[in-house]
Amino acid sequence: MFEALxxxxxxxxxxxxxxxxxxxxxxxxxxxxxxxxITDNSAAxxxxxxxxxxxxxxxxxxxxxxxxxxxxxxxxxxxxxxxxLLLSIxxxxxxxxxxxxxxxIYVWMMLRGAxxxxxxxxxxxxxxxxxxxxxxxxxxxxxxxxxxxMRILGATGAGFIAEYLGLSWTFGVIxxxxxxxxxxxxxxxxxxxxxxxxxxxxxMTTGLVEGAKFSIHNRTIRGVLIISLIYFTFGMSFMQVFAxxxxxxxxxxxxxxxxxxxxxxGGGALVASLVIARIRPSRLGVVLPATVVAIGASLSLFSLSxxxxxxxxxxxPLALVMFVGASQTSFxxxxxxxxxxxxxxxxxxxxLAFISMDRAMMAVGGAVGGLLSAVYGAQSxxxxxxxxxxxxxxxxxxxxxELRMFRTTDEVKSSERSQTAPx
Numbered sequence: 001m002f003e004a005l006x007x008x009x010x011x012x013x014x015x016x017x018x019x020x021x022x023x024x025x026x027x028x029x030x031x032x033x034x035x036x037x038i039t040d041n042s043a044a045x046x047x048x049x050x051x052x053x054x055x056x057x058x059x060x061x062x063x064x065x066x067x068x069x070x071x072x073x074x075x076x077x078x079x080x081x082x083x084x085l086l087l088s089i090x091x092x093x094x095x096x097x098x099x100x101x102x103x104x105i106y107v108w109m110m111l112r113g114a115x116x117x118x119x120x121x122x123x124x125x126x127x128x129x130x131x132x133x134x135x136x137x138x139x140x141x142x143x144x145x146x147x148x149x150m151r152i153l154g155a156t157g158a159g160f161i162a163e164y165l166g167l168s169w170t171f172g173v174i175x176x177x178x179x180x181x182x183x184x185x186x187x188x189x190x191x192x193x194x195x196x197x198x199x200x201x202x203x204m205t206t207g208l209v210e211g212a213k214f215s216i217h218n219r220t221i222r223g224v225l226i227i228s229l230i231y232f233t234f235g236m237s238f239m240q241v242f243a244x245x246x247x248x249x250x251x252x253x254x255x256x257x258x259x260x261x262x263x264x265x266g267g268g269a270l271v272a273s274l275v276i277a278r279i280r281p282s283r284l285g286v287v288l289p290a291t292v293v294a295i296g297a298s299l300s301l302f303s304l305s306x307x308x309x310x311x312x313x314x315x316x317p318l319a320l321v322m323f324v325g326a327s328q329t330s331f332x333x334x335x336x337x338x339x340x341x342x343x344x345x346x347x348x349x350x351x352l353a354f355i356s357m358d359r360a361m362m363a364v365g366g367a368v369g370g371l372l373s374a375v376y377g378a379q380s381x382x383x384x385x386x387x388x389x390x391x392x393x394x395x396x397x398x399x400x401x402e403l404r405m406f407r408t409t410d411e412v413k414s415s416e417r418s419q420t421a422p423x
Contacts, residue, residue: 001278004139009130012187013123016077018146019181020119023084023174025147025154025266027112029259030170031105032244033162034095038102043245043378045102047370050240052106054363056114065353066207068121069346072192074185076122081182083115088175096168117353125348128340129190137284137337138277144333145273152266159259211350220285220342221351223396223403224335227289228355230392231331234385235295237365238324239265242385245370245378250306251314264318265325272326276333284334285406289397291334294327296389303382338406 004010032046039045067076091108094100124140131139154177161170215221239262247258298320305316335355343351365385372381397404 001138001274002142004131004135004142004277007130009188009190010127010139012184013126013130014142014146016081016181016184016188017123017143018150019177019184020081020084021147021150022154022177023088023181025150025262026158026170026174026177028239029155029158029262030162030167030174031109032240033258034100034167035102035105036244036248037167038100038105041248043241043249043370043374045370046244047241047367047373049102049105049109050237050370051363051367052109053113053116054361054367056110057117057363060114060117061353062208062212062350063204063353064118065121065211065350066204067118068125068349068353069207069211070204073122073126073349074188074190074192076118077185077188078182080115080119080122081178081185084112084119085175085178085182087112087115088171088178092168092171092175095171121349121352124336124340124352126188126190128345128348133341134280136340137280137334140337140340141273141276141333144329145270145277147269147273147329147332149266149270152263152270155262155266156259159256159262162259163254163256207350211347211354214343214347215351215354218342219400219402220406221339221354223285223400224288224338224342225354226400227292227392227396227403228335229361230389230396231292231295233361233365234388234392235292235299235328235331236362237369237385238299238382239328240362241366241370241373242378242382243321245373246303246306246317246382250378251317253314261318261321265321265328267325268322269325269329272330273333276330283407284338285400285403286397288331288334288338288403289393289400291327291331292393292396293390294393295324295331296386296391296393298323298327298386299389300383300386303379303386306379338403342406 005014031049035046035049036042087108091100091104094104124143127139127143128136157173158170161173215225243261243265244258247253247261251257251261253260302317302320302324305320306313308316336352339351339355340348369378369381369385
């Protein structure tokens with residue numbers, strides 16, 4: 001289960017990702033609570049703030065992938081960690097001084113999105129250079145486990161700190177985690193992938209077009225990108241919009257309750273990521289759409305159960321969010337594994353950047369979900385979003401044949417060895 005952690009550079013990238021994951025999940029609790037506090041629980045404003053993060057992803061996402069293939073990925077990671085630290089300090093000072101305003105949060109979200117879009121292609125495209133092919137899926141799962149473990153620690157801790165000490169303390173802890181992530185990133189040593197003499201605008205534009213053509217014409221990668229659109233738009237909006245709305249307005253469990261809810265999703269996700277790391281599934285093209293179906297079913301049942309009278313109307317939703325978390329982390333780890341194994345080394349950054357473009361749809365889904373929830377209620381809209389995921393997953397597994405037939409690199413090599421072995 002933990003064989004990938006025997007590699008020292010993977011250890012450091014895992015520690016760096018752990019700190020990074022803490023800042024993400026703590027911010028995912030603190031920022032929605034801050035918005036709801038400033039706007040008197042406005043679902044529409046919450047959705048709009050989340051949507052702002054889409055702008056830099058849409059504008060910079062493809063170029064982030066080119067940068068990951070053209071320039072030293074370690075240097076890119078270090079720069080993004082510095083930017084994350086500076087942004088954490090800025091919002092800490094604004095909240096602690098009592099001068100925070102809604103427009104500050106809009107600007108902050110745009111800048112944070114701009115740094116995040118460069119971070120992910122560089123980080124995940126490093127993994128095949130650090131680990132052997134048979135451990136890539138495990139490595140992706142273990143990196144996802146950091147997200148899930150920190151979803152428990154970061155979300156719960158942020159919720160309780162916000163409730164009992166105040167949001168300024170929450171952002172203070174986030175800043176400390178950002179420092180840790182930066183220091184760990186400096187310890188990663190990977191052979192540079194920087195291309196000499198191809199960093200000009202014309203060369204990078206040609207590379208961008210090349211990456212787009214490759215992703216479109218490779219039917220496996222195209223299938224992953226299509227199903228990712230469904231997942232990020234209708235499945236991941238739960239974390240940033242629906243979870244805060246359910247905690248504050250539907251289940252009425254408050255700030256610390258939101259932290260507990262996200263921690264429970266993290267518990268389910270952590271178990272799922274460790275199971276994936278242990279079994280290393282090979283037929284990812286079948287498992288991937290199945291996880292989208294599972295996400296949709298879990299979200300719909302979660303919302304339906306919230307209509308029940310207490311205590312069932314509280315206990316069942318909190319139990320079901322564990323299945324939501326398990327399904328979500330399975331999709332993220334497995335989709336990245338398919339992408340990096342379907343692309344050559346010099347194309348991985350660009351391919352991963354296109355799935356980052358899909359992640360922009362999370363903000364679109366969040367904005368639409370927030371606006372519709374303001375009119376029709378969070379419960380009914382969450383059910384609609386969940387059923388859309390179910391339908392999308394079923395259609396994908398039936399229609400995307402090349403994706404359905406995908407096998408991991410390790411399984412293909414094992415099959416080839418068995419066919420050529422002497423009898």
